[in-house]
Every structure is written in C-alpha cells, then in structure tokens.
Amino acid sequence: MNLKQLVKSVEDEVIELRRYFHQHPEVSGEEFETSKKIQEKLHQAGIPFKTGFAATGVLGIIQGEKPGGTVALRADIDALPIQEENDHSYQSKHANKMHACGHDAHTAMLYGVGKVLNQLKSELAGTVLLVFQPAEENAPIGGSQQMMDDGVFREFKPDVIYGQHVWPDLPSGAVGVLPKEMMGASDRFKITIKGSGGHASMPHQANDAIIIAGNMITQLQTIVSRNTDPLDSAVVTIGRIDGGYRYNVVADKVILEGTVRTFKKEVKNMVKERFSSIVEGVEKSFTAKIEFDYLDGYPATVNTPKWAEQVKESAHKILGEDSTPIVSPSLGGEDFSRFLQQYPGAFYWLGASVSDTSQQYPLHDSRFKLNEEALIKGVELMVQLAVDTLKKIEKEEPGLHESY
Template structure:
C-alpha cells in the first residue's frame, strides 16, 4: 500500500516554526552544541522516541522501529551555527552576539524533529527501521563531525542501507527540490602559503626580498592553474580569502601569509590543482630566491549522490509537489560534511527551496542577512518523511527480489 504524506507536515507547522526559531535565537558553534543537543534529546524523550548520544560529543541518534520488518534508512540534519553577527531585523534574530544560523541548520534540525514526530505516529506503517542523525560540527571544516560520529560507533548497532539529507537552498522557490545525481557539492580544501623574504628599508629594495611583491606573484600565478590547467568543461576554483603581512609603510615586508581554498568536484581535478599549486610555488620560490611554505589541508570530500536513488528522490518530490517541482540544477562547489557519509553508505543529498518572495535579491548561505521562507519547513518535513517510506519500499522490494 502506497503511503502519502502530503498535508501532514502542515498539521505540525507551528511546532516546526517554534523549534526553528528557538534554535535560531540561541545558535551554538561547532563543538559547542550542548544546549541544542539537550533540546533535541528532551523533545525525543517527550515523544517517547528512543535515542543514543555520545557521538562527536554532542551528536544524537534517534531510532524509530517500524512494526513491520524491513530495511534501514538513515536521515541526517546538521545542528551547528556560524561565527557571524546577524543583520536581520526579525523577532527571532540571534540573541548571541557574533553567532548566527546563517546556513539553515536551525531549519534542518527542526525538520528532522518534525520528521521524527510524523514517523513515530506512523510506526505501524513503517516496513523497517529509521535512524535520525543529528550531527554536530558540520561547519568545522576540514575536520567536521560526520567522520567522528562514525568513529564513535554511530552505526555500529544500527547500520543503514541508505542515508539521506537535505539543505535549505535560497536559489530555489519554496516547493522546489534540487535533485541531481553524481557530484552535487564539491571537494572543499584549504591552504596556507607563507612567503619568507627579507626585510629592509623601503628606499633600498635591492637589499631585501619583498614578500608583498612575491605574494602578488603567488596570487596571480595560482589563478592561472584553473584558467590554463583545468579542462574548462570541468570545475575548479582557487580563492584567496585572507592575506596579512608587513609591519610599516616604509619597511620592506619579510613575511606574508595567504590563506585560501581549493574547490573541485572531481578527485582527479583536485589532484591536478594540488600538484600544480605545489610546483608553481616551488618555481616562484626559486625565481625569487626566497622560501615559500605550503600547508595544504584536505577537507570535505565531494558529496556524490548515488545514481540509483535519483529516481526515488525525484518521485517523492513529485508526489508531494507535482511534476514541475524538480527543476534542473547545477552542482555547487560548496563543501558539505555529508559527503563523508556517502563514502560509506549509498544515499542522496538534495536541496530544499526556501526563497523569500518579498526579497528581490535572495541572500546567499553564510550571509549575515540569510533567512528562510518558513513555508519550506512543512515541505521539507513531508519530503523527508515521504522519502523514508519510498526508500524503504525500494529497498525491501529489492531484498525480496534477490
């Protein structure tokens, strides 16, 4: 019998909005999510949903056992905030100075709680088991919380046959779902370059090794890695986000530090960019007779959706939102810790439209004015719940046919 979830999320919309706004007002950064975790645990206790803790310190795993035998599906939401001072003038604005839910994790958490609520009320209809993963430290790149949760035994007792997650996406309207198999989010690496020259008086540059001038060469040369070494039909970005150096206007700088990020969605492209970066810096160091140090940190792997799940995710969206609800989307080079789960288990990561109609220009993720269209909360809750039933049906059918 086909299960239809449409309309059920709307019935608990007040609860979804309450928790989303609560988390938004009291954001906690990566590895600080103790109160957020406690709020989730208290909610699960009140609803009589079993759960386990102790994963990456503040992580929570809720377990809903269906009354019918079957496979196991995991759903994940990230719970941490960002070190950003909020600029939104709304009643539910952050009450913690310098901290903000600027990436929608407050909504992700509230929707997974709502999904737990719906699934728990439908246990008699669930053919299998559902694991609800509340993950801390997603914003703590390049370390993250997903890997540590698994190291701490997240799936030791209960192993998922598939895992799913969603993310608020302001480029899509509420009621639209971004579905794409393959790489949907990118490899997210970071690097630090230290140019070690020699100081001197500004009037006598020939006596020093100007680290600022050499740093300018570094920036210009590394940009050509993408424009002249990467196939233009593939994706790569090298961005410098921070630069510091120099002591005084009339002193040749002896040290300059540059920090940046490399984004790719293909491992071979990543290897090429990294190798060219190392070779270019070595060449510049030799040409300028200075030392250039590179500290390259591999970050989150690309989030690569399993092709086998695209049709199911798209079908779930169509059941709830109609045939036009899954417009064509391109990959993003944003980093996402969920990629680590997908290295271990098949699954899918999709985008939930949350554009605010009153805004002519949508604020992007990680912006101090980012906010969501709260109509998307009921939609996302229904989507996760519908997908759970559809995924279990697919898994159980495959098991029975094998």
C-alpha cells in the first residue's frame, strides 16, 4: 500500500475523531479528557507515547527502523471559552466551550499522521515525534515552554519542528507559508487610572478618570502613526474600557485593557518603551495615579527559510504546483513561536474554507466552521513533509545519526 492509500485509509477515522473533539472541547489547562482520548488512540494504533508535559501534553514517538534525524510535528489541543452558535450534528456539548480555532482538527490530523507513519517505520530513517500541546490559547503563558521545561525533548531532540494550522482565509488544498515572519508577537497590557470622583455639575472638584483615559487612548495611538516606521508593522488596540457609575457622577477610576502586536523585536521594544513614557507623562500632567501592567506575550513566529521552503516542496508534490499562493503574515499570536526559538522549523497554514464562502466565519468566531475535506490533505501533507525532511537530513548530514 503506497502513501496515498495509507492516508486515504485513515480519512474516516480522522473526521470522526475531529468531530468527537469538537463535541467535547476543553479549555486551556483543563484538557484532561482530551489527553486521555489521545493516549487511548495512540495505544490502539500501537504508537508508544509519554505523558507528564504541561500536565496534559502527550508525546507520541515513532522510531524508524533505520538511523537518522528527528522531526517533531505539533498539534495544539485546547478549545476556547466561547458558546458555539452552529447547528451541525456534532456541535459542542459543553456550554461556553468551543473549538473555534480548529485545534480539534489539528489534534485529529496529527493522530492520523502518526498512524500512517507508524505503518511506514520500516522505511523511515530516523524518528518522528508527535507533540500534542495543551494551553496554546492561554497567552502569555502557553503550553509550549512548559512542555520543554518538563523535558518533552529530553530524550529525542528535534532537528526540525513543524506546526500546521487550519486557515479559513485559504481554500481547501492551499498552503500558506513564508520564509521568515509568519505570525506576530502578541503582548497584553492593563492600565488602571485612579483620579477622584465628584458631582458631574462640579467637575472642578474632581479629577475625571474618563477624561484622563480619553487623553491616554489618543496618545497611545500615536505610537503606531508617529513613532513606527510606516514600512514596519505594529498594532496598539484598546479592547476593553471599564469605568464610571452613572450619568451625573465624575468617574474616579477607569481600566483600559488591550494588546500590542508586532513582528520585529526592535519594533516591539520601541513600542513598549514609548508606551511606558506616555503613561508616565499622562500621570504627571493630570496629577493622577496610574498603574501600568505590560505582559510580554508570545514572541513572533519566525520560520527557518530552509524548512519553510521544504513545506512548499512537499506541498507541490501532493497538492500541485499552484498549492502555495502568495500570502501575507498575520499579527495573530501563536505559541508555536517558542518552539521555533529553540529549534529550526516552520509553521504553515492549511486552507480550510468552506465551499460556500459566504458562510465562512473567522477563527475565534462562535460560528466558525471548517471544510473537513481539508483534513485528509493536511494529513497527507504532514506525512510527506516528515518523510521528505528526514530524507533531507540524511542526505545533508550522512552518518550523523547512526545511533539513537
């Protein structure tokens, strides 16, 4: 049975497993039943695995019968605290929990990849690691660093690591990959402005926290418009404002929360420094007390050019020469970035838009759907990518991995 036939043989099981995970979503830090299901499926497939990484993480291990390099493949397994609004037969059975980012598909596809590769062990020169990672949505902590801290790669160190993410902006069968920045750094901030309250008719007796907040918001937007090179990328978004009591009361406290997105480290540092100076300046000019918390989140997801090119080559083999359209990077944050800080590799998008694109909702939307036809393509691509990468490692560094 050739590779394509092996992949086809797991298609129904992958779709069924994806629907199971979709019906039983678990948010970051609570993926206990998800982890048990993954372990159960790996056991049934005869794939050795280890646990104890970031509480619910699982590492599947497929050792080829020939010596060689080590390739890690990662899938995130957590859901989001969102109430699903779809009406398909396998919608979430848990209130305010939904796989609205496609992690159910990632997990099911990686299992399918593992099942296929395990049947190809006699042909594999090296080791393939199946990394089932929890807490990807738990920014800025995440699960990738916790898995590494817990020794997920202590025994087998990856030569290359890949991550795959379904992407509703691309049609099924398309693959988006870039040689460098793929996803942005995602920082968070919280500003607590403390003025003094009073009667709305006598504002001179108070220090209006809402007026201070308005000034703060205006100045913060100048970081992008007047401090960032127009050829670079940066976003400062205030996503939440909380303050005030009623129409005739001067507010004594306002809380602002938001996010900062960048690609380049130097731009991130500039934004952070400018942010701090604006907060200090507003605090002095309004004689208020302002508490400022800036949380460094996931770093930018930066691909290794060599392995990003390998994604393209493998995609062209099985999906065609037109399968890798030109794409622009996203400022969305991704915990896979921390793996790429330690190991060479690439993160890429798997097109998964539904056939009726008028019904396509974005990631993190309560109505998000994906095209299940993309699942088998994702399995085949990741299998081909693992095989091709092991062959490339052996070709470029023969004899380097003669023993485990």
